[in-house]
Amino acid sequence: xxxxxxxxxxxxxxxxxxxxxxxxxxxxxxxxxxxxxxxxxxxxxxxxxxxxxxxxxxxxxxxxxxxxxxxxxxxxxxxxxxxxxxxxxxxxxxxxxxxxxxxxxxxxxxxxxxxxxxxxxxxxxxxxxxxxxxxxxxxxxxxxxxxxxx
Amino acid sequence: xxxxxxxxxxxxxxxxxxxxxxxxxxxxxxxxxxxxxxxxxxxxxxxxxxxxxxxxxxxxxxxxxxxxxxxxxxxxxxxxxxxxxxxxxxxxxxxxxxxxxxxxxxxxxxxxxxxxxxxxxxxxxxxxxxxxxxxxxxxxxxxxxxxxxxxxxxxxxxxxxxxxxxxxxxxxxxxxxxxxxxxxxxxxxxxxxxxxxxxxxxxxxxxxxxxxxxxxxxxxxxxxxxxxxxxxxxxxxxxxxxxxxxxxxxxxxxxxxxxxxxxxxxxxxxxxxxxxxxxxxxxxxxxxxxxxxxxxxxxxxxxxxxxxxxxxxxxxxxxxxxxxxxxxxxxxxxxxxxxxxxxxxxxxxxxxxxxxxxxxxxxxxxxxxxxxxxxxxxxxxxxxxxxxxxxxxxxxxxxxxxxxxxxxxxxxxxxxxxxxxxxxxx
Ligand SMILES: Cc1cc2nc3c(=O)[nH]c(=O)nc-3n(C[C@H](O)[C@H](O)[C@H](O)COP(=O)(O)OP(=O)(O)OC[C@H]3O[C@@H](n4cnc5c(N)ncnc54)[C@H](O)[C@@H]3O)c2cc1C
Ligand code: SF4
Numbered sequence: 001x002x003x004x005x006x007x008x009x010x011x012x013x014x015x016x017x018x019x020x021x022x023x024x025x026x027x028x029x030x031x032x033x034x035x036x037x038x039x040x041x042x043x044x045x046x047x048x049x050x051x052x053x054x055x056x057x058x059x060x061x062x063x064x065x066x067x068x069x070x071x072x073x074x075x076x077x078x079x080x081x082x083x084x085x086x087x088x089x090x091x092x093x094x095x096x097x098x099x100x101x102x103x104x105x106x107x108x109x110x111x112x113x114x115x116x117x118x119x120x121x122x123x124x125x126x127x128x129x130x131x132x133x134x135x136x137x138x139x140x141x142x143x144x145x146x147x148x149x150x
Numbered sequence: 151x152x153x154x155x156x157x158x159x160x161x162x163x164x165x166x167x168x169x170x171x172x173x174x175x176x177x178x179x180x181x182x183x184x185x186x187x188x189x190x191x192x193x194x195x196x197x198x199x200x201x202x203x204x205x206x207x208x209x210x211x212x213x214x215x216x217x218x219x220x221x222x223x224x225x226x227x228x229x230x231x232x233x234x235x236x237x238x239x240x241x242x243x244x245x246x247x248x249x250x251x252x253x254x255x256x257x258x259x260x261x262x263x264x265x266x267x268x269x270x271x272x273x274x275x276x277x278x279x280x281x282x283x284x285x286x287x288x289x290x291x292x293x294x295x296x297x298x299x300x301x302x303x304x305x306x307x308x309x310x311x312x313x314x315x316x317x318x319x320x321x322x323x324x325x326x327x328x329x330x331x332x333x334x335x336x337x338x339x340x341x342x343x344x345x346x347x348x349x350x351x352x353x354x355x356x357x358x359x360x361x362x363x364x365x366x367x368x369x370x371x372x373x374x375x376x377x378x379x380x381x382x383x384x385x386x387x388x389x390x391x392x393x394x395x396x397x398x399x400x401x402x403x404x405x406x407x408x409x410x411x412x413x414x415x416x417x418x419x420x421x422x423x424x425x426x427x428x429x430x431x432x433x434x435x436x437x438x439x440x441x442x443x444x445x446x447x448x449x450x451x452x453x454x455x456x457x458x459x460x461x462x463x464x465x466x467x468x469x470x471x472x473x474x475x476x477x478x479x480x481x482x483x484x485x486x487x488x489x490x491x492x493x494x495x496x497x498x499x500x501x502x503x504x505x506x507x508x509x510x511x512x513x514x515x516x517x518x519x520x521x522x523x524x525x526x527x528x529x530x531x532x533x534x535x536x537x538x539x540x541x542x543x544x545x546x547x548x549x550x551x552x553x554x555x556x557x558x559x560x561x562x563x564x565x566x567x568x569x570x571x572x573x574x575x576x
Contacts (some may be wrong), residue, residue: 010344010345010347010348010349011198011345012345012349013203013209014200014203014204014209014345016204017343017344017345018537019344019537035192036368058349058353059199059209060325061197061198061199062197062325063197063297063300065300070187070188071298071299072298072299073297073298073299073300073302075197075211075212075213075297077197077199077211077214081412082176084353087325088325089254091325091326098340103212105217123197123213123214124211124214124216124217127215148168150508
């Protein structure tokens with residue numbers, strides 16, 4: 001038996017939060033098939049609706065401890081969305097990881113996390129904390145009285 | 151006295167975008183003053199993703215988005231002084247600041263851009279009854295502790311207020327191993343972005359209690375429990391509806407206020423609704439040569455709009471310094487029925503712009519309504535909107551032909567507006 005229905009969902013790909021409607025067809029015990037999507041302001045919305053109704057994924061962000069950096073934590077992000085039901089497994093790996101300053105944005109902190117094919121990357125550059133604790137940015141290019149642009 | 155063509159106060163997304171735009175329009179002598187250790191502002195602690203899809207066509211985390219702009223500021227050779235706290239701004243655009251590097255400095259600016267962002271409403275501002283134990287935090291402070299300092303403020307958490315920071319922190323604390331028992335919201339609808347309700351609460355089965363508020367906090371030294379009650383239409387707690395949760399932490403996400411102490415001291419007129427400066431179509435405040443953008447002007451939910459607004463302010467400042475800006479009489483822009491506020495609040499009538507984008511918010515959730523724009527009392531345009539929520543800033547662009555002949559006022563309103571029930575009916 002094939003059943004047709006309309007699903008309403010909110011696109012979470014970007015903060016516009018478009019309200020989507022998807023026409024779905026599902027046979028007993030099978031993964032639903034998305035026939036059409038409306039309400040999306042851009043193509044990403046249609047792709048999101050198809051994935052969310054069949055195999056939902058999420059990009060995971062967190063922090064790892066970092067030594068010698070400006071802060072004690074370095075923000076990290078998965079290089080690609082991972083299956084939604086693996087979020088807590090990925091977090092566990094992130095909790096165990098550790099980094100040392102300096103770090104460049106997109107440096108790989110955990111390769112192939114949980115064997116999911118995505119890496120955990122540094123989400124920012126973090127310089128080493130300088131010994132005199134002065135402003136880290138911009139190194140010597142500004143401040144004081146010589147503030148004239150270059 | 152030291153002088154500077156353009157001083158930008160605040161090095162967050164708004165300030166950086168403004169400085170970059172001004173430099174690209176030829177302003178050489180620019181100084182960004184930032185009280186933090188680095189530029190980036192609030193984004194540095196917003197480690198979640200979802201920033202900049204519309205600016206960069208890709209989805210970035212807060213720190214990555216900030217880094218793009220910090221890099222651009224650096225490569226354009228724009229001067230930045232960090233750890234520099236601006237203490238005072240005067241009507242004649244002199245200002246003073248302190249920093250460990252320069253000590254106490256007084257500066258005469260030809261032009262100033264206000265980009266100081268906003269701050270959180272504290273507990274005192276909403277008057278929750280009950281004890282005053284430790285364990286009550288604003289959500290933004292908790293975000294800073296968790297994301298920058300790596301310290302979890304509690305293990306069992308309740309959140310008051312469904313603003314975005316509260317929703318983001320509900321997910322964040324859950325991922326860090328805390329148990330979030332629920333989020334209470336005074337209004338019958340959420341104040342956060344829909345996407346955050348979905349991916350921060352629904353994804354983790356965290357209950358949202360609409361039309362509820364915290365009516366008691368228990369605990370001697372540390373919070374031990376919070377009690378919430380349902381509220382009636384007048385937002386008064388309904389006796390007998392109490393629910394108590396054993397928690398060690400209460401996070402408050404009850405609203406943001408533009409940071410305008412400096413603006414007030416300078417005698418800049420603030421708007422009672424936005425709590426930010428009253429501005430014209432150049433984002434110029436009531437003191438000529440002073441511009442405002444980002445959260446200091448009105449609280450934004452999307453950084454893309456903050457960046458766009460910063461760019462506009464920077465370009466206007468460049469024009470002010472170069473050829474000057476049109477002066478003369480202006481018409482007022484009014485928020486009519488159903489509209490909470492509408493920006494800019496004034497438009498010069500003698501040199502109308504080619505196009506004008508209005509930013510506004512609705513007072514309550516609306517579904518399938520018609521927006522009307524009135525010029526000097528006559529309706530000149532109507533637009534259908536499927537859904538509009540108070541949590542989401544709306545934009546509407548008018549063309550020169552819409553504005554031609556404008557004298558007294560431009561007014562935006564919702565036709566057949568009724569306060570209640572729109573969303574439920576639809
Ligand atoms: C928790 C949270 C989550 C968000 N999530 C999203 C999201 O998912 N997606 C999205 O697009 N947008 C999001 N936003 C919205 C958006 O990112 C912000 O509104 C935007 O970054 C604000 O930029 P700003 O420059 O106006 O303010 P800020 O970033 O706050 O910058 C203001 C700067 O001014 C400095 N300053 C203030 N006073 C002084 C002074 N007297 N002297 C010197 N410096 C001073 C401050 O130190 C600060 O660096 C979020 C906002 C918050 C708060
Ligand atoms: S459909 Fe496109 S514009 Fe709308 S929320 Fe999704 S990604 Fe954003």
